[in-house]
Structure formats: C-alpha cells, structure tokens
Amino acid sequence: MRVSRLLLVTLRDDPAEAEIISHKLLLRAGFIRRVGSGIYAYLPLLWRVLQKISAIVREEVNAVGGLETLLPQLQPAELWERSGRWAGYTAGEGIMFHLLDRQERAFGLGPTHEEVITTIAADLLRSYRQLPVCLYQIQTKFRDEIRPRFGLMRGREFIMKDAYSFHADEEDLRRTYQDFDGAYRRIFSRCGLRAVAVEADSGAIGGSASQEFMVTAEAGEDLILASPDGRYAANQERATSRAGAAVPLPAGPFRVLATPGQSTIQGLCSAHGFDPSQIVKVLLLVARFADGPDQPLLISLRGDQQLNDVKLANVLTARLGGERGTLLEVEPINPEQVQRQGLAPLPFGYLGPQLEDAVLAGARDWSTHFLRLADATAAELERFVCGANGGEAHRVGVSWSDLGLKPEALDLRAAQPGDRCLHDVSQVLVASRGIEVGHIFQLGRKYSEALGARFTNEAGQEEALWMGCYGIGVSRLAQAAVEQHHDANGLIWPVAIAPFELIIVIANGQEAAQVALAEQLYGDLQAAGVDVLLDDRSERAGVKFKDADLIGIPWRLVVGRGAAGGTVELVERAGGAKQELPAAELAATLVPLLLAQRRGLALDLPAQGEGA
C-alpha cells in the first residue's frame, strides 16, 4: 500500500474528546473517528489491525475445535423472556438496546448471544454422539452502556469474539474451559500483549467458574488483587482475603454512650478512642427485583471494612432471585425515600443491627421486613460498639446475644490491597490495574434448562446440555494494545497486529535514485511476504518520519542519501535502534526478524505450548 492512497489523516493536536493516551493516539494517528457517544468508525488502518487480531483469534479458536458462524444481531424478545433475562437487560439500568417492529413485536439488539445460540443448539443437538460442539463468531455487539468511555474501551457498539460450547457432562465442559484458557493465553501473547488471568465474578451472564483476562495497564478500569507468589489473582469484585484481626474492646460493663454529632465511624473513633474494628456499622439499602416489593436490607459490617456490592448482589440473587426474579438494582436508603414510603424518620448515623422491622410497618412499596445480612468480620465480634438506633447515642460493649440476634457469617466485604491471602498468610495482596479483554465462563445448565436445550444421553435419557461461553473484546483488545505499547512519539504496534510491518520512507521524493530504489525494495519486500507500506507522498522527510512514528509501524526503512550507493537505513520503532545496510541485504536481515516477531511474546507457561 502507498501512503498517498491510504487516506492517512493525522492530527497534530490532541483531540478534546479524548482523555487516555490510547484514545488520543488512535484519533491523532487516524485509526478511528467518533460518530456518536460510544460509536466509532474503524478507519482503514484500524480495520487492518482488527483483521489481524481476528485472524489470530480464529486460528487459536479453530485449534481448540471452534466452528465459526455468524448469528443474528436482531433478536426476538421472546428468546430473552424464556431465559429470564429480558427484564434485567432492558428495564432499570439494562444495557440492551430494544425496539418494536411495525407489528409491535419487541426485539433486542444483541449484547451477547447465549439465547440465540442455545436455541439453535436445542434445535440441532439431539444426541450425546454430536457432542461436544463449540460455535463462535466475530461480530458487532450492541450495549447501551450507562457511560460509554475512552473510545473503543467501552463502546456502545464494539467487536467481540464470542464462543459457546455444549457438552454431555460437566467434566467435558471443564476440559473445553481449560482448552480455552490455553487458547486465550496464546492469543494474547501472540498479539504481543502482557495479560494475566484472574478469578472473576460471572455477573449478568451467570454460571459457576469464570476467569477474566486482563491486559495490565494504568488506565484499566478493573482493580486486580494478586499474591506475589503468583498463586492467586482475582478481580477485586470477586477477591477474597483474610481481614486483619479486630482490636479487642477493653473490658467494661455495657453502657450507652452519648455521641452527639458523631455519626461517622471516624468521628466516633476520634472522640472516644475506639478502633474502627471495634464498631459494627449498619448500612441500609434497598434492593429492587423484577417481581415483588422492593426489599429493604440491613447490612452489618465491621467498622473498618467496606461492602463489596458484587458479593452482596450475588447473595441477594441466591436468596431472593427464585421468588422475585432478576435483581435490578441495589441503592442506599436515604431520608427522602423513608419519607416517600410514609415512614417515620430513621436514625441515620446511629443505626444498630437491632433496628426493628417495626420501623418498616406501613411502607408504601417496600417489604415490611428487613433482610438482615452480616459480614463475617462483624458476625465474629464478641463485644462491640454499635448505634443505639436513636437519641444520638451508641451502645458500647454489646454482644450479638445481648441484641437477641444470631447473624449468619457471610463474605460481603471488599478485599483490599495489603490484606493477607487465604492460601498463605505470609502473602499480602498487591493491587494493579487491568483492562478486561477476555472472559471465560462455565455456564452449566442455566440457559439450556431455561431454553429447553436437551439431548439424549448414552443411557437414552433426556437431559439439559452443559454449556460454556468465552468472549474476547476484539476492538477493545486493539486499544488495550495501544495502551500498553506507545511512547511520546506515538503508537508502537506489536508486529503481529500492526497494520503494516514496515514503512519505506523516501527521504526526498525528487531524487530519482531514491525513488527508484524505494520502488524496487517495495516490490521485493511485497514479494517476500512482508506487509509493507511505501510513503511516496511529496512531503518533507520530517513529516514522513513523524507520521511513521505516530501510526506506529514497527519497522521503518529510510531510502535517503545512501540510495545512490545502494545503502538504506533500517530503524526499529520500539527503541529506535538504527542500522545502515546495503539494500541487497535487506530481505535477508529483516525477514528472519519479522518471522520471530510475528509470533508475539514468549509464553510464560511452557505447558500451554508454542505460540505460533
């Protein structure tokens, strides 16, 4: 390709719309253009990158038995009603774009494809003899994100590879899940990305085990907690840890302590010398479900701990999802809401776990009983300080039995960096940030049961299929690569996913010898299978160098002053190392380097096999 024909439009200034470096660079270097919030055009340079990533993904997914398909994006609401996800995905803060057709039939624009694929599987799969089967597609997904962000990182329309596997039993599912784990590690390393696998929450997709693949980068939206020994890594929303020991409350009789104006843990501690770990704090929240009344929650946590709302949502779904359907939302209760329910004001700031259900009597649309949950750190306290539920006072030295409560110990707390690990107390969790580029799930039979995807097993009996699903954010991965590979001058694409591997810069387009040699090398390198770009524009050399750096082509060949004598200059974008060499030796020098670089990073895990 010739740059003169590439519609290369680069920007000198950072566009005002971009915040993080990868987004700025993709815009400046002419890879993307914004069309609307969270909606981007993939320009020719980026499209080449996306195709290279897709090709790597295809090879690796095919290698573990995937069959490529293309599924519809326009999906009948009925499918989603059958899986029970229509409400959760469209109502409240649902993320599915949905619409009515001329007959008033409802449709969703596919944010994911479990429903469609499971329906197809139900139709096609009848016998264990057909199993296992794994289908995948590389497809545009639509999600009405609450807040689109950072260019391709969180778009409302984006490209995803999603694969779905079907099995006769759970062990077979586990095998494929493991295969995908390996395939994903190979994919990211072949793309030249440093990625880590972490334990994850399975969120709205559901299912049991799930693992995320994070590209490590400061701009990442996820917090990863990992042990330095490499044996444990998890997304913070899922991470478990050992909380520090509580400071025992000094012995003394039970008393009620006047604490006017001390409605925060901090205020209480600094006024009376308590340690936060001696206090049981109470959070009042309300959970909204698809069916039934809103459920007030009374959550007890040790004063020094933070609530992990993902863990809470999982507990709520497990407890109440059966009867009340999808959990739509959990939000803190504030005084205005209490008033709107027609209830007397609650003693916010002085709440204790013994707050009686009577305070909810007569609520307009709330259930009149609290769902009471306690984190283990709170439940395990022998004696503690808690709110007296009125009178601007706290109780000091109470026990759960004093309060007439027997809290069940749940894990509701957020693990924090610095916490000790469960698997080894000598290990301390360390935080880093990551961009989630892949997520693999063992779905189990959630969708197959809901959608009636059954097969006949070896014993001649019908049973639901076991399923797994496996996603990679292809367009997000492209931007994550930029986040990980750039410098002050622009992008630095890993060779394996670079839009072009090498750019030939004609230093002076008016020197016939330079043009002739460049044209000859351009032809030679194309013939040698190199993805080569020729900058034949009538620009000054400086402009071409700046653009070559900005768009991040990994190798640059300068045909300049030495052209008459048959020498050229080869420059590696990363690091900037230069070498002068005779043009005749170029292919022999470059091609072996490219062959090695096309394989991406070396894999850390030898067990996962070879990267190319």
Next chain:
RNA sequence: CGGGGCGUGGCGCAGCUUGGUAGCGCGGGUGCUUUGGGAGCACUAGGUCGCAGGUUCGAAUCCUGUCGCCCCGACCA
C-alpha cells in the same frame, strides 16, 4: 440518573465578566523558495458562534428552554 465541565471555520483554542456584528494557531488551496525529524514567504477559500425562544436600537456575549459531547460514580468484552 446524580455531580462537574464544554459546544465559536476541518482540528485545537481565544473572544463572553463589562452587548456594537468574529479572531489566533494548525490544517486546506495557489505560487515561489526549501528538502533527513511536523519548513519559509505571499496570496486565498472557509464560520446559521449547537438549536429554539426571549430581553435589547443591537446578542457569540445577558435570560429561559432544549439538544449534543466529555469527565467522576453504578455497567462490562
């Protein structure tokens, strides 16, 4: 949705407080010079100041409404 900010030639911005009919840099076009790290000079084209109302002799500027975008929080590949 809550909080913060911004909409002015293609891009980045100034002008707005204190109303008087729009300016700078980059980019585009033409010509000459230059030619290994975003060249110089000259000429030139290009703007319903997001949109709609209002106040005023007069509105980019003041008021009201509205739309869009960006950032912080809930969502996820």
